[in-house]
Amino acid sequence: MSNETxxxxxxxxxNSALSAQLPGLQLAWDSTSLGELKLCPRxxxxxxxCGWTPRELNVHFKFGLGFHGATERYDHARANxxxxxxxxxxxxxWVMEYTWDKKMGRPWLSDLPEKNRLxxxxxxxxxxxxxxxxxxxxxxxxxxxxxxxxxxxxxxxxRAETGEELLxxxxxxxVGRLNDQSYIVDKKTTxxxxxxxxxxxFSPDNQFSGYIFLGTAGFGLDxxxxxxxxAQVGVTFSRFGRQLISRTPDQIKEWVRDLAFWLRQAEFxxxxxxxxxxxxxxxxxxxxxxxQICAKAPSTRAGWLKGAxxxxxxxxxxxRGDI
Amino acid sequence: MSKEAAEGSAAQGGxxxxxxxxxxxxxxxxxDALMAEDxxxxxxxxxxxxxxxxxxxxxxxxxxxxxxxxxxxxGVEAKTKGALRAPxxxxxxxxNLDDLLG
Numbered sequence: 001m002s003n004e005t006x007x008x009x010x011x012x013x014x015n016s017a018l019s020a021q022l023p024g025l026q027l028a029w030d031s032t033s034l035g036e037l038k039l040c041p042r043x044x045x046x047x048x049x050c051g052w053t054p055r056e057l058n059v060h061f062k063f064g065l066g067f068h069g070a071t072e073r074y075d076h077a078r079a080n081x082x083x084x085x086x087x088x089x090x091x092x093x094w095v096m097e098y099t100w101d102k103k104m105g106r107p108w109l110s111d112l113p114e115k116n117r118l119x120x121x122x123x124x125x126x127x128x129x130x131x132x133x134x135x136x137x138x139x140x141x142x143x144x145x146x147x148x149x150x151x152x153x154x155x156x157x158x159r160a161e162t163g164e165e166l167l168x169x170x171x172x173x174x175v176g177r178l179n180d181q182s183y184i185v186d187k188k189t190t191x192x193x194x195x196x197x198x199x200x201x202f203s204p205d206n207q208f209s210g211y212i213f214l215g216t217a218g219f220g221l222d223x224x225x226x227x228x229x230x231a232q233v234g235v236t237f238s239r240f241g242r243q244l245i246s247r248t249p250d251q252i253k254e255w256v257r258d259l260a261f262w263l264r265q266a267e268f269x270x271x272x273x274x275x276x277x278x279x280x281x282x283x284x285x286x287x288x289x290x291x292q293i294c295a296k297a298p299s300t301r302a303g304w305l306k307g308a309x310x311x312x313x314x315x316x317x318x319x320r321g322d323i
Numbered sequence: 324m325s326k327e328a329a330e331g332s333a334a335q336g337g338x339x340x341x342x343x344x345x346x347x348x349x350x351x352x353x354x355d356a357l358m359a360e361d362x363x364x365x366x367x368x369x370x371x372x373x374x375x376x377x378x379x380x381x382x383x384x385x386x387x388x389x390x391x392x393x394x395x396x397x398g399v400e401a402k403t404k405g406a407l408r409a410p411x412x413x414x415x416x417x418x419n420l421d422d423l424l425g
Binding site: 088237 | 359380
């Protein structure tokens with residue numbers, strides 16, 4: 001794997017989240033990269049260190065980004081003085097632009113009947129129809145902007161063996177107040193029913209534990225927990241549900257301790273310049289996009305990757321939401 | 324289009340009242356037509372009409388859901404009143420073949 005590895009991995013000059021001293025050692029982490037590492041080191045290697053991404057943006061990913069983008073624009077418009085109707089128009093305009101394929105001169109073509117241009121616009125309109133008078137109030141930053149799509153990066157209390165600083169960060173959808181208490185709000189879109197079992201998947205959960213850690217350690221707020229703000233998207237309807245996800249301080253401490261072990265593990269792989277396959281994870285979450293690559297003979301994989309994937313760097317240090 | 328005609332048309336499935344197509348058409352465009360359109364060619368009024376039509380669809384969907392919920396509740400109440408309740412299990416299964424075979 002080593003010749004292949006050197007060819008494919010981004011350098012620190014290309015991706016500032018990586019070590020300048022040890023190729024393949026990631027220093028700045030987020031829930032996506034940590035999640036890939038926990039799931040399968042080889043998947044992490046392909047997706048995060050090499051940046052291989054399927055040519056077609058995953059439908060679920062595109063839909064989720066669209067919902068986030070629209071609500072972010074609505075919140076900004078409201079913070080700038082727009083009323084509900086004007087802010088909704090801004091959000092809908094943005095979604096329709098986001099789902100317009102300029103190159104082809106046609107709407108975004110999705111192969112999922114639940115997730116396409118119409119269902120995305122519908123989800124945004126129905127969401128604000130339900131939450132026009134939202135009991136969760138969006139907090140404001142000192143600069144007057146709403147506390148939405150906040151990028152944050154914190155130094156961790158341990159370093160890499162190279163002596164370099166390790167960081168953990170993320171992008172919080174929103175910090176809001178409900179009944180005089182602060183919560184992180186995270187929006188989710190799903191085809192699943194918003195039942196108890198849907199919300200159970202978030203405890204424990206790598207992403208949500210990390211967000212609560214970031215909210216408490218990063219903003220100095222007394223965060224009471226996280227509100228999972230979910231939208232179930234069907235072919236003919238969108239339904240909404242919210243549930244509080246909490247963690248005790250001990251649970252967060254445990255998560256940070258586990259994080260140290262995982263990052264040490266990542267360092268071990270980088271030193272070996274080898275990221276093994278976890279072949280028990282090929283079928284989770286609807287199937288790994290790299291399963292088709294791992295199924296090929298090792299000597300042919302680089303060629304297959306170049307054919308079916310495109311390079312797109314993942315760098316948690318690049319902030320989002322600056323509109 | 325007269326107000327009555329526009330209302331009639333909207334009731335039949337998705338035209339809008341009082342909005343002219345920026346492409347020069349006289350008739351307001353349906354939701355499907357707007358969804359197939361480039362955003363640059365839509366007017367503010369048409370964006371608002373997208374919202375109005377989708378909100379209307381939500382009201383229809385919600386009233387259907389409420390109807391289903393009421394039906395389900397009525398079914399449960401009928402069962403608890405005993406009309407459709409199965410006999411209490413004694414922990415064994417006894418099948419009366421005479422009943423089954425008539």
